[in-house]
Amino acid sequence: MDKLKCNSGNFYIVAVAVVEDNDGEVKKVRKTIVVEATSFGEAELMASDSMSDYSVGDVEILNITPAAFREVYSSCDRDDDKFYKGTVDYITVNENTGKTKKTKQSMLIQANCLNRATSYLDEIMRGSMVDYSSVSVSETQIFDSFFIQYSLISVTAS
Numbered sequence: 001m002d003k004l005k006c007n008s009g010n011f012y013i014v015a016v017a018v019v020e021d022n023d024g025e026v027k028k029v030r031k032t033i034v035v036e037a038t039s040f041g042e043a044e045l046m047a048s049d050s051m052s053d054y055s056v057g058d059v060e061i062l063n064i065t066p067a068a069f070r071e072v073y074s075s076c077d078r079d080d081d082k083f084y085k086g087t088v089d090y091i092t093v094n095e096n097t098g099k100t101k102k103t104k105q106s107m108l109i110q111a112n113c114l115n116r117a118t119s120y121l122d123e124i125m126r127g128s129m130v131d132y133s134s135v136s137v138s139e140t141q142i143f144d145s146f147f148i149q150y151s152l153i154s155v156t157a158s
Contacts, residue, residue, distance in 0.1 A: 004073045007147050009036045011067035012043035019057035031143040050146040068106050075110040083142040084109045084117035091131040
């Protein structure tokens with residue numbers, strides 16, 4: 001799994017409108033991105049800042065929705081240019097009743113095709129101690145993902 005980096009946190013799906021210039025043809029294009037943020041306001045600011053490099057004009061925020069996932073697996077492979085939503089069922093057994101319980105969890109996986117996304121999902125789950133079953137992997141319309149960059153601050157004692 002050295003190709004994938006797991007980012008865990010609070011994510012928002014943000015729909016933005018950017019102005020693109022393709023060989024003199026200027027047009028407004030809608031893109032969907034994922035940003036890591038602690039609030040709607042931070043998500044709006046991060047989306048605006050992150051997408052300004054992709055736009056020749058202002059970035060318009062169209063919609064912000066909290067994501068249904070808390071993990072994004074980013075790939076180091078340049079060919080992995082799409083995002084897939086992977087859903088698994090964690091299977092647990094109640095020790096008192098013996099009944100099995102399934103708990104769904106979704107995650108976002110960067111890959112270049114459905115087969116590779118499924119392979120990445122299997123690789124991610126292979127290290128898990130919990131029994132699971134893969135429910136689905138489906139392509140999304142997500143253009144890119146942006147994460148909070150934490151910087152280390154050194155403090156010296158006086």
